[in-house]
Structure formats: structure tokens, C-alpha cells
Amino acid sequence: MQAAMNDNTHSILNNATAADPGASPSLSATFVCDAHGAMLHWTASAQWLLGYDDAAVRQLSLRDIVSNADALLQVEDAANCVTTSATARRADGSTFPVELHAFPEADGAWRIFACDVTCRKERDIELSQLRTALRQDEVDKARYTATLEAQAEALKQANEDLQRLVSASPYAILSVDPDLRVRLWNSAAERCFNCREEDALGEPLESVLDPSAREPILKGVWRAAAEQRLVQLDDVHVGGDATGGGRLLSVTIAPVRNDSDGPPTGPACMMLAVDITDxxxxxxxxxxxxxxxxxxxxxxxxxxxxxxxxxxxxxxxxxxxxxxxxxxxxxxxxxxxxxxxxxxxxxxxxxxxxxxxxxxxxxxxxxxxxxxxxxxxxxxxxxxxxxxxxxxxGVEEMTMVDLRNAITSTVTIARNEWKYVADVELDLDPALPLTPCLPGEFNQALLNIVVNAAQAIAERQNSDSSGKGLIRITAKPSGSMVEIRVKDTGGGIPQAIRDRVFDLFFTTKDVGKGTGQGLAIAHSCIVERHKGELYFEVEEGVGTTFVIRLPLCQDSQSQQPTMEQAA
Structure with a gap:
């Protein structure tokens, strides 16, 4: 009988092992119990798996080993072979999942094969987690796909809106690729440069530009690419002939990159041109x-x-x-x-x-x-x-001007403004070169500054009864610039209003005595029209010095002769 039981045990072991690839003989046990659950026979692997010695096993019943009551009842009440999951308890009190194969024997005895399925449970858990993650991935993928489709549609709509905006823009918008070939040319560009879109697209930029605008724009494109910054070109002449005519454009050139951190893409750029003739x-x-x-x-x-x-x-x-x-x-x-x-x-x-x-x-x-x-x-x-x-x-284009004569004439015109409150000293360098500028606008800017200086001195005299003031005007070359300084003894500009001195319509004078346009016009003339500098220096309690700096070279002009050389 013992031999027959051993043969059956091996058969069950082999079948269970084949049924569960995750099991092994060392993780399985076979034992026989009577109808009351008392142990009648067990294998060495059962002792190893459960951690009991031979003497201890003899004192055990099925209830001591299988802690899952429901599984135990199923085994005890079954009339035929039962396969069920249960929880087994080791000698040290720890538990682990097992799969039970119970076979009824004569006299109510049971022949039971128990297999440790811990690894299988862990794999099942992992598989369940993977399936859950996969389902979530599918949900996320569907959501992501929907988002991409919505974004693609929005991008398509935005692109169409942009195209309509570019086409309807009153400003000329154009772009060139790294080979300086035109890839965008709107209707306003057609009007500004007198070239149709179909004739411009794909063509070299040089070939579609007006000859008079070709050189300054191409230079601006290369400068924008080299310096990687916006380049502003004012008063670019387009059309017309030697007798005049044509239009004036203000052109802004922006270099293009592959992305926000990418390298420059050669001379590729976007351009915005505005007709500023009127x-x-x-x-x-x-x-x-x-x-x-x-x-x-x-x-x-x-x-x-x-x-x-x-x-x-x-x-x-x-x-x-x-x-x-x-x-x-x-x-x-x-x-x-x-x-x-x-x-x-x-x-x-x-x-x-x-x-x-x-x-x-x-x-x-x-x-x-x-x-x-x-x-x-x-x-x-x-x-x-x-x-x-x-x-x-005056003239609309820069002309070579003798600044000494211009300064002297302006001071003469303003004489009645300053002669009662100040003396005027002129220190004009005889070697002062002829300077490219707009003479009428320069005269107006200087007049505004001189009158402002005289008024500052008059205000100080009214407040502290000080004596006659002084306005000192100097002019001399300074590197590639001409520097003109107008220094007064009007006490200086208060700290609180220094940031607003050049603001249009800002004035500290009483109503009817000042419109707040003088210094704003002077700043616009010097900085915007002449590409120069206008700033001031304040000596607290003493006075203010306004500094005008004009470039000696405008665009293609090179070194200019002095008055003596011109003579």
C-alpha cells in the first residue's frame, strides 16, 4: 500500500508540476490525512516546505496546516477530487499561498498535494498591473491622439488666420531662406517694392528689390544675421529717379533661428516694411x-x-x-x-x-x-x-553743415531770451568738421535747449535772487562723433522729474508758459532722425549740461572734410 501511495504521489507531483510551470518539487508537498484531518503520511518535501520535523508533523491536523477555513471545508465536504486555492501556515507562523489538489480515499481519508504558488501569484499581480498599465496607456494614447488632433486643427486654423492676417496687413511682410530666396511676399510688399508675389516667390532677394533699396536692405540682412538682433533701417528710398519721387520705407529685419536655442540659419530673416513717405x-x-x-x-x-x-x-x-x-x-x-x-x-x-x-x-x-x-x-x-x-x-536728406555757423545763428535768434538773465560763451573748435545733418531740424533742437537753459536760469533768479547766469556752448570732434555741450547755471533738474524730461507734453511751467514739446522734439530730432545721442548731466545746485552727439558718418558717407579743407 505504501508503494502504491508513493506511486500516486509521484504521479500527482508530476501532473501538478506540468500544470504549473512556476512550481518545482522543492516548493510542493504531499501528505495523507484521515477523515478528521489527522496526518497519516507525508513526504520529506512537505517537512521542508512547512518547516516541521517528523515528530511535530505527527501532532498536526489539516486545520493546523491549511489556515483558509473555506478552502478546508471544501476539501472536507467534497465527494470527488477537488482543486482549490488556500493559505498554508509554516511552523514559524508565516503563511503563503498554495494550490491544493485533494483526492478522496477509502475510509474518508484524503490524499492531498499542496503546491507553493507564491511566484505565480506575484506574476499574476505583475501581469495584472501590466494589463492595467496597458489599458491606461491605451486610454492615454487615445486622449493624447485626440489632443494632437485638436492641436493640429487649432494649428491649421491659426496658420490660416495668420495667412489671412499677413495678406490683409497694410505693412509689407516678407521673409527669405538661408539662400536669400524669397519665401513669403504679401500684397503690401507688392505695392512697396512694385513686384508681384508670383514673380517674387523663390527668386533671389537681390533680384526683386528696387535698385535704390537693394544695397541698404542686403547690408541690413547680413548685419542682422551677424549680430543676431533686430536691425532697423529708416528712410530706405524706393523708386523715383535722379529728379526725385519714389517712396520712403522704414524696414525692420529680424534674424530667424531653427528654434529658440538653435544656431542661426544663415541670413534667413523676416522683414517688415512700412511706407513712411507721408x-x-x-x-x-x-x-x-x-x-x-x-x-x-x-x-x-x-x-x-x-x-x-x-x-x-x-x-x-x-x-x-x-x-x-x-x-x-x-x-x-x-x-x-x-x-x-x-x-x-x-x-x-x-x-x-x-x-x-x-x-x-x-x-x-x-x-x-x-x-x-x-x-x-x-x-x-x-x-x-x-x-x-x-x-x-531745409532739405529732406542729410547735407553737410557747418555746425559753427548753425550754432551761432541759433544763439543770435534766441538772444532776447537769454541776454537779460545770462551771458553766453561760445567755444567752437575751429577744426570742427562739416557734419551730415538736417540743418533746419538741428537748429530747432538746439534752440529748444538754449531757451530751456535761459528759462531755468530765470527761474533760479526769481527763487533765490542770484546774479546773472551763464550759458556755455562748446562743440568739438569726439572720435567718430561731434559733441555739442550746452551748460547752464540754472541749479539743475530735480531728481524726481529726470526720467520724464524728454516725455512729450511734460512741463513744470505754468499754464500758457510751456507746452512740454521742446525737449521731446529735440530728442526725436537728434536720436531718431540723426541717429545721434541726446542726454543730460546734472550738478546738484549748480546747473545742467545737455549733451548732443552727432555721427560724422551717415550710412555710406566716409570721412568728412573740415571747414578749412572745404575752403
Missing amino acids: RRKLEARLAHVQKLESIGELAAGVAHEINTPIQYVGDNVRFLQEAFESLAPSLQELAASTPASDAVALHRSIQEHLAAADLPFLLEECPKAIEQALEGVERVATIVRAMKDFSHP
Whole structure:
């Protein structure tokens, strides 16, 4: 009987092992119990798996080994072979999952094969987790796919909106690839550069640009690529001929990268061009109007400046008239005399007339009167020339200007603004080169600064009864620039308003005494129109120095001659 049981045990073991690849003989046990669960037979592997020795096993029942009551009842109540899952308990009290194969024997005994399925349970758990993760991945994939589709649709819509916006934009928008071939050209670009979109796309940029705009734009493209920053080109001339015409464009060039951190893509770039022809014309008119307005405001002072020399010209001319009238009788008598006339009597008569006219006095004073009259005439002529130079509409393009004459004329025009509150000192370098600028606009900017300096000194005199102030104007070359400094003794600009000095319509003066446009216009003229610099330095309690820096070279202009070389 023992042999038969052993054979059956091996058969069950082999079958169970085949059924569970995760099991092994060392993780399985076979034992026989009676109808009450008492142990009748067991294998060595059962002792090893459960941790009991031979003597201890004899004291055990099925309930001591199988802790799962439900599984135990199923085994006890079953009339046929039962396979079920249960929990087994080791000698040390630990438990582990097992699969039970129970076979009924005679007399109510059971032959039971137990297999440790811990690894299988762990694999089942892992597999369940993998299946859960896979299902979640599928859900995430579906959600991600839906999101991508929505984003693709939104991107498509945004691209269509962008295309419509670019097409409808009043500004010329164009782009070029790294080979400088056009890949975007909207309808406004057609109008600005007089080239149709179908003729521009795919063509070299150089071939579709107007000849007058080709050089500055290509230089701007390469500079944007080299410096990797926006490049602004103002007053790019397009169209027209040697006699004029055409349009002026403001062109902004932005380099293009592969991505935010990627390397530059050669000269590839985007360009935005705006037709500023009408704006420039309007600015020129407004500047001229503002210039005339300034002259209107200074008219009373200029009239006074002219009236003073006119008065002493008139006084000296009247003196000469009276002198001539006193000498006229002698001249008339001399003219009426004949060779037969009594020379002694004629000489006596002329001497009497000359004595009555006080000839020594006339000989001394008449040359002085003539000299003073000529000085007065020259003074009037100087003021008229200054007004003419200042109020001239000027030119739309840069011209070579003698800044010494421009500064002197402006100071002359503003004389009535400063002569009662300050003295003006000019220190203008004789070697000052001719400088490219817009003379009318420069004169206006300098006038605004000089008038502002005079007003600052006047305000200080009213507040602390200080004496006459000083405005010192210097001009000299400074590297590739010309530097003009206007220094006053007006006490300085308060810290609280320094950031707003160049703001349009900002003023600290009473209503009716200032519009807040002077320094704003000066800043726009120097910085935007001349590509120069305008800033100020403050010495607390002493005064302010406004510094104008103008480049000696504008665009293609090279070294400029000095006044002496030009002469």
C-alpha cells in the first residue's frame, strides 16, 4: 500500500508540476490525512516546505496546516477530487499561498498535494498591473491622439488666420531662406517694392528689390544675421529717379533661428516694411510750423534786437545830415565862385561858415558816426541772416553743415531770451568738421535747449535772487562723433522729474508758459532722425549740461572734410 501511495504521489507531483510551470518539487508537498484531518503520511518535501520535523508533523491536523477555513471545508465536504486555492501556515507562523489538489480515499481519508504558488501569484499581480498599465496607456494614447488632433486643427486654423492676417496687413511682410530666396511676399510688399508675389516667390532677394533699396536692405540682412538682433533701417528710398519721387520705407529685419536655442540659419530673416513717405512729409511740415511758431514767440525779442541798432543807425545818419547841412553853405559858395572872384573875400566867407559849423568837431565825429552806422547795419544784417537760416524749410536728406555757423545763428535768434538773465560763451573748435545733418531740424533742437537753459536760469533768479547766469556752448570732434555741450547755471533738474524730461507734453511751467514739446522734439530730432545721442548731466545746485552727439558718418558717407579743407 505504501508503494502504491508513493506511486500516486509521484504521479500527482508530476501532473501538478506540468500544470504549473512556476512550481518545482522543492516548493510542493504531499501528505495523507484521515477523515478528521489527522496526518497519516507525508513526504520529506512537505517537512521542508512547512518547516516541521517528523515528530511535530505527527501532532498536526489539516486545520493546523491549511489556515483558509473555506478552502478546508471544501476539501472536507467534497465527494470527488477537488482543486482549490488556500493559505498554508509554516511552523514559524508565516503563511503563503498554495494550490491544493485533494483526492478522496477509502475510509474518508484524503490524499492531498499542496503546491507553493507564491511566484505565480506575484506574476499574476505583475501581469495584472501590466494589463492595467496597458489599458491606461491605451486610454492615454487615445486622449493624447485626440489632443494632437485638436492641436493640429487649432494649428491649421491659426496658420490660416495668420495667412489671412499677413495678406490683409497694410505693412509689407516678407521673409527669405538661408539662400536669400524669397519665401513669403504679401500684397503690401507688392505695392512697396512694385513686384508681384508670383514673380517674387523663390527668386533671389537681390533680384526683386528696387535698385535704390537693394544695397541698404542686403547690408541690413547680413548685419542682422551677424549680430543676431533686430536691425532697423529708416528712410530706405524706393523708386523715383535722379529728379526725385519714389517712396520712403522704414524696414525692420529680424534674424530667424531653427528654434529658440538653435544656431542661426544663415541670413534667413523676416522683414517688415512700412511706407513712411507721408509721415516724413508731415513731420517736415510740422517741424517747419514749430520752427515758425518758435520764431513767432521770439518775434518781440528779435524786433527789439533789430530796433536797437536801427536806432543808433538813425541817430548817426541824422547827425551826418545836420553836419552836411552846416557845411552846405560853404560848399555852395565855393561852387558858385569864379576865377575872377575876390579870393580873400571868398576865403573869409568860407572860414566863417566852417567856424559856424565847428569843423574840427565834425572832422572828429563824422567818421565815428559813419562807423557806428555801418556797425548797426551789419548787426541788423546778421540778425536777418540768422532768421533766414533758422526759418528755412531745409532739405529732406542729410547735407553737410557747418555746425559753427548753425550754432551761432541759433544763439543770435534766441538772444532776447537769454541776454537779460545770462551771458553766453561760445567755444567752437575751429577744426570742427562739416557734419551730415538736417540743418533746419538741428537748429530747432538746439534752440529748444538754449531757451530751456535761459528759462531755468530765470527761474533760479526769481527763487533765490542770484546774479546773472551763464550759458556755455562748446562743440568739438569726439572720435567718430561731434559733441555739442550746452551748460547752464540754472541749479539743475530735480531728481524726481529726470526720467520724464524728454516725455512729450511734460512741463513744470505754468499754464500758457510751456507746452512740454521742446525737449521731446529735440530728442526725436537728434536720436531718431540723426541717429545721434541726446542726454543730460546734472550738478546738484549748480546747473545742467545737455549733451548732443552727432555721427560724422551717415550710412555710406566716409570721412568728412573740415571747414578749412572745404575752403
